[in-house]
Amino acid sequence: MRILPLPTLPGAAHNAGPSILRPVPMNTLHKWRGILAFSVLASTAVSAYPDRPVKIVVPYAAGGSSDVIARTLADQLGGELGQPVIVENRAGAGSMVGTAYVAGERPDGHTLLIADVPFTIVPALYANVVKYDARRAFVPVALLGVAPMYLFTHARSSIQSAPELAATASARPGTVSIGSGGNGSLTHLMAELFMIQTATQLTHVPYKGASASVADLAAAQIQASFTTMPTAAALYQAGRLRALAVSSPQRQADTPDVPTFQELGMPGLTVQSWWGLMAPAGTPAETIARLEAATAKALGSAATARRLAATGVGMPASANASALRELLDADFLRWQDVVRRTGVRAE
DSSP states (O other): OOOOOOOOOTTOOSOSOSOSSOOOOHHHHHHHHHHHHHHHHHHHHHHTOOSSOEEEEESSOTTSHHHHHHHHHHHHHHHHHTSOEEEEEOOOGGGHHHHHHHHTSOSSSSEEEEEETHHHHHHHHOTTTOOSOTTTSEEEEEEEEEEEOEEEEETTOSOOSHHHHHHHHHHSTTOSEEEESSTTSHHHHHHHHHHHHHTOOOEEEEOSSHHHHHHHHHTTSSSEEEEOHHHHHHHHHTTOEEEEEEOSSSOBTTBTTSOBTTTTTOGGGOOEEEEEEEEETTOOHHHHHHHHHHHHHHHTOHHHHHHHHHTTOBOOSOOSHHHHHHHHHHHHHHHHHHHHHHOOOOO
16 A cells, blocks of 8 residues: 655745644744634634623613513523523614614624614614615624504494405595504505505594504594504503404404404505514624524513413414514515605604
């Protein structure tokens, strides 16, 4: 058997005699050591994540749905990651302050964002104001929860269904009023989407918050309004509101008699409110995968499900990063189209 000599190491002299171990210049050794050290450090940085507390930024004041979801998640996520997870509220400018802050943070997985529907509405409404690119400045981690929108009328109304509301508005353009929680809000854009999908013209009445809109609806001051069930629950359960349709893909267990828009031949109104966990773009794929897996375990907790259900938030069919990405892509296109076609302006 012929034994071949080992190849000469780079940089070694070729006239150093018959030995297969040849001296290597010191500058080459230093170079190799540097490369090896960098590789070890990079690998350690990813495998050691997280190496300090993780911060979840809520771009709203404390007490709202996003805040409750963030704190519910943080309680469970800390145990999964082995580091404390803290929640920080950075409210202002319709969520733009907190979102811009996270967009500018180091992409190492230690600063995350709770995003919701305005994340996809703001770029369409404030194209000349927003200081970040929502599509490119973030990567999805997980879809945390969803909640459908309901179309309500007041209990004394003669209108019994969503198609009947559309027919009434079509027969008397501009005479049917629909309230919202304010110009540019999700409840407003749902009203605009309803008008687009049904080719009707309703009179929009903006309020300072969805609760005010629902209260006036119950008093028959307006004729319709979109909102979530938690916002309308007390008046609905008291028999002062009538739910005409729900925007979820399937009927809701709590309101089994309320049909979906899809059932009523209005599939374009199958739109849900949602909450997701985002990280700054450039966060290592290994870190995103660790966060995604840990979040899935946190969401699988019975305690988490109970706390979210108490706020009217349901668990999505799929909670992974791909599900959130699919939802984001659809919402960016939907709300950009609605704003473009209707000329909606925020307050």
